[in-house]
Amino acid sequence: MVDIISNRVQEAYGSFRLPGMFSLGTTQTVDGSWFSTYTMLKRFGEQKKRQRLVDKDNDRKMRENSLYQLKEVPTQRIQLDAAPLPGPACRFCSPKESQQQLDQEDRRRSAVDILRVTSHAGLRTNSSSLDWGVWCPHLAQTARVTKFDYPQVAGAVMSDERVQHALETAAKESVDEKRQELGTSESDDTFDEDRFYNETMRKNQKRAQKILIGMRSKLSDFVLRITSWVLYKLLPCFISGVAAHPGQVEMIKRAIEKNPDAPLIFLPLHRSHLDYIMVSFILLNNDIKCPLVAGGNNMNIPLFGSILRYDGAFFIKRKIDPLTGKKDHVYRAILHTYLQKCLTAGHNVEFFIEGGRTRTGKPCMPKSGILSVIVDAFNDKSISDALLVPVSINYEKLVDGNFVREQLGQKKVPESFSSAVSAIVNVLKARYGLMRIDFNEPFSLSELVKSLRSTTELQYSFNPEMRSLQHKPSSSSLFGTDVVQEDQELRTLVEKIARHVVYDCAKATSVMTTNALAFLLLNRFRDGAPLSILTEALDELRDILSSSSRDLGFTGTSEDVIRYAVDILGPGLVTIEKRGVQQFVKPITIVPNVIELSYYSNSLAPHFALDSVLITCAVLMKREAEQKLLEQKLPTEEVSVGRQHLFDTSMDLCDLLMYEFILSKPCQKLETLLQDSFDQLCMRDLLAQQEIEYTEEEHIARRLAARLELEDLDDGVSEDDYFSDSASNNGHQQQRVVDDIPVYLPAEKHCDRIVLQSVLAPFTSSYAAVVFCLNKLVGGNSMVEAEFIKLCIKEITTRVELGECKYGESISIDSVRNCLKVLEKRSNIEITNNSGVRIVSLAAEFDSTAEVLSIIQSVEKFVPI
Incomplete structure (x- = not known):
């Protein structure tokens, strides 16, 4: 309440003007009462300003319940001068001269709370009295915004040539259907085609008017x-x-x-x-x-x-x-x-x-x-x-x-x-x-x-x-x-x-407090963590997001952020309790609570999707390599995977998840983004590769290949830019060496890799259950799509209850449907429409237990053990 009163007083003070005091070319006597009021408000405002500066540090610790309330002045958020403003136009699809780039002053300005901004409520040109907008800022704001004309266009729709042509087409189709229904001989004797056509046209016109009225x-x-x-x-x-x-x-x-x-x-x-x-x-x-x-x-x-x-x-x-x-x-x-x-x-x-x-x-x-x-x-x-x-x-x-x-x-x-x-x-x-x-x-x-x-x-x-x-x-x-x-x-x-x-x-999309907390709890601290450990993890996450120009929709210390987010999510999703001398934060991982919590975590899933793809595939390939060595009774230390094989396998996983995530823009190559993600993972020591040593002849060959390919690229691309995009480099000498590069998984980063694996694990677990249910369709069986989806949801739920799947959020009808789209695109299944009812069945070439097993294995290999 005190904050509200102080804000209103400051707002009044900021917009207050004495009659004639600031008007040009006029001299008026200031009334004593007005002047005393002005002096009082000014003194009070200066006193509040000094008090806010003195109590700044103490106030930060005591503002748990009002941590993120934005004030009239721009709220201090992330520094935008160190990173580009979120949402720049694509440099590949939009020429530089057309981009509405922000200047440096704009980049330094922070986000503001628009509920507390009333830019039109200030003093209007009225020298005789105090502007009423000072005391009714919201009303003044809505009354003074710019007025625009909004023409109604529905009246011109019916007479349009496109609509008239559609009415005629629909009427002709109705005539043809009626003729087919009656039969050729009967239609010649009893069917008045012109009359039926005119009646149908009138019905369609009435329907069109009704559609337009309901739409406009x-x-x-x-x-x-x-x-x-x-x-x-x-x-x-x-x-x-x-x-x-x-x-x-x-x-x-x-x-x-x-x-x-x-x-x-x-x-x-x-x-x-x-x-x-x-x-x-x-x-x-x-x-x-x-x-x-x-x-x-x-x-x-x-x-x-x-x-x-x-x-x-x-x-x-x-x-x-x-x-x-x-x-x-x-x-x-x-x-x-x-x-x-x-x-x-x-x-x-x-x-x-x-x-x-x-x-x-x-x-x-x-x-x-x-x-x-x-x-x-x-x-x-x-x-x-x-x-x-x-x-x-x-x-x-x-x-x-x-x-x-x-x-x-x-x-x-x-x-x-x-x-x-x-x-x-x-x-x-x-x-x-x-x-x-x-x-x-x-x-x-x-x-x-x-x-x-x-x-x-x-x-x-x-x-x-x-x-x-x-x-x-x-x-x-x-x-x-x-x-x-x-x-x-x-x-x-x-x-x-x-x-x-x-x-x-x-x-x-800005990352909110609840997104960050839910992501950490579900992917790193599923069994909970002390507040101090969770605070360190949030600091690390904030650094990773900020370094990749991802906007954070919050500020303050990580401990305050966590407490605030726990309060917002509520005890149904996250609990905080005292264990000994420290506080312990734990997510509620039972169904259906974890499904709701995953909603907030999934806002960050696209950001880490490519990293998760690479780590998931690298761990899978290492596991397969170790298994082969064990079968041969050979040591499994320092097992590596081939980089090109890693990229090929990652593309397979990307292909499987094509309806879950948009991993690249149409103007980008997915291979390029995978390479960029790979380089970032290497910089974070999650992956490691043997350094490439080129001979002088290989350097010459690479430079020659670069110059030849640069001729087909846009102007302004340098050779250095070219070599930084190794996925776009098709030089034979480069490709020969890349195929042989071994990639290692440093043991000390094992836990961090598990975190990234868990980003996609709920989705691949859902897909594994869906393809397992294809066994019900073997032998020419078919099933209504809605019933098959229920069967898949039941299978996932059973796996979660038995502990075979540790991700309760895998119970997702959206993931089931997306998996069916992938299977249909791959021609593994056929979905036909029978009078509005969608029927699912196996494609003829996959209608066998052996073929279904191969489909299951191709999906299950991406599920973390």
């Missing part, structure tokens, strides 16, 4: 302002702060100034229902035009759906094509046309690139339906360009509760008015810590398309001999299948852009 947004500047004021009042009740970087906001403004005609396309990762409005809240209060927000029609519930609609939401069906094998031409055309009209009218757009909320805490594979519409609008010149803005959102504690029921295989509870009211009441009674929003550097869509089309990567995607992780374009998402023409090159291009965005968002 009613974005209102007035409602946005009301919502902003409500959020200013409600959010502090359960969130300690909403941190955003002012430099990132200024970066977006500069991008708008440089390309004012290009709409902004905000692409956030989706974690909570609160995401729908928070981006608009920040943009509104920074005088940036708010976007239309694509949302699933499950959110169109009474009252709340209407509020969201006036705040910019437009609602889309989760499945565009209700019947398999038959396109809903009318719905597709309405959606495509409405979005295109919005873009050409100057609206900004926001949609969640993952489709739905992540259930695991790590980014999901992108869904490219809406993005394909935007790319199509650019291709047909409806818009000259668009600025893609990846957005990263993270919470110290998820406001929506948890997704444990769904991960255990239970059906998702649909949203309703009563459930929404109940959720709001429960939220207002709890504490959820800090929320962090990061805006990445805007991409120019025109430059990104040009870059991806010109790269040989796009050509390699059609080459079956090229070794890369290729993915099928999305055929099922929150926004349904792609709504533009089935152009393979376009689909591949859109998918690459989508994967690029998700990768950038994951890299720019």
